[in-house]
Amino acid sequence: xxxxxxxxxxxxxxxxxxxxxxxxxxxxxxxxxxxxxxxxxxxxxxxxxxxxxxxxxxxxxxxxxxxxxxxxxxxxxxxxxxxxxxxxxxxxxxxxxxxxxxxxxxxxxxxxxxx
Amino acid sequence: xxxxxxxxxxxxxxxxxxxxxxxxxxxxxxxxxxxxxxxxxxxxxxxxxxxxxxxxxxxxxxxxxxxxxxxxxxxxxxxxxxxxxxxxxxxxxxxxxxxxxxxxxxxxxxx
Numbered sequence: 001x002x003x004x005x006x007x008x009x010x011x012x013x014x015x016x017x018x019x020x021x022x023x024x025x026x027x028x029x030x031x032x033x034x035x036x037x038x039x040x041x042x043x044x045x046x047x048x049x050x051x052x053x054x055x056x057x058x059x060x061x062x063x064x065x066x067x068x069x070x071x072x073x074x075x076x077x078x079x080x081x082x083x084x085x086x087x088x089x090x091x092x093x094x095x096x097x098x099x100x101x102x103x104x105x106x107x108x109x110x111x112x113x114x115x
Numbered sequence: 116x117x118x119x120x121x122x123x124x125x126x127x128x129x130x131x132x133x134x135x136x137x138x139x140x141x142x143x144x145x146x147x148x149x150x151x152x153x154x155x156x157x158x159x160x161x162x163x164x165x166x167x168x169x170x171x172x173x174x175x176x177x178x179x180x181x182x183x184x185x186x187x188x189x190x191x192x193x194x195x196x197x198x199x200x201x202x203x204x205x206x207x208x209x210x211x212x213x214x215x216x217x218x219x220x221x222x223x224x225x226x
Binding site: 035042045058092107109 | 121156157159160204212217218219
């Protein structure tokens, strides 16, 4: 069974640009959550999508957005990039909504560098 | 909202020794406490979890203990091996809400 796939794995952008990251969950999983990981800050929750609907959103500015498609694949977009957006963006899938206590399966992440 | 603290931030042990990582949480409604291991260049992977109706859980060399009264839980790794070197994250979860992760502990097992 294929794991969670994130693309691209690495990318470099400049301030003011926008970026779109993609996540394909494990087959059969309907929930996709996104996390930002920075040194010393751990994993900060961005948002969760379940059956194409955003269920929860973390404390991030509106520049961070996402969506989920009917095949459960998800994308997140960051507009008007800032230097502080440099981070590893992790996607996690679960069978049920992550608000239940199901296991999260993480992808390997997309490492974004903003210059 | 829930807040999770984790200590220490870095930990070095000799191969074969034990390692202990401690986390505290703030929301007494939290009822699920997983531990994730993140190896270099990889995403976090669940290694063990515990629910609030259980005080201790073991899986081979790893164990987790939970003290609901004190609102803290700990990861214990015995007979550490070089492949245990990684970053470990604890998390706490209230049913119906999202996971809240600790800031992580970088464990180094020295040969």
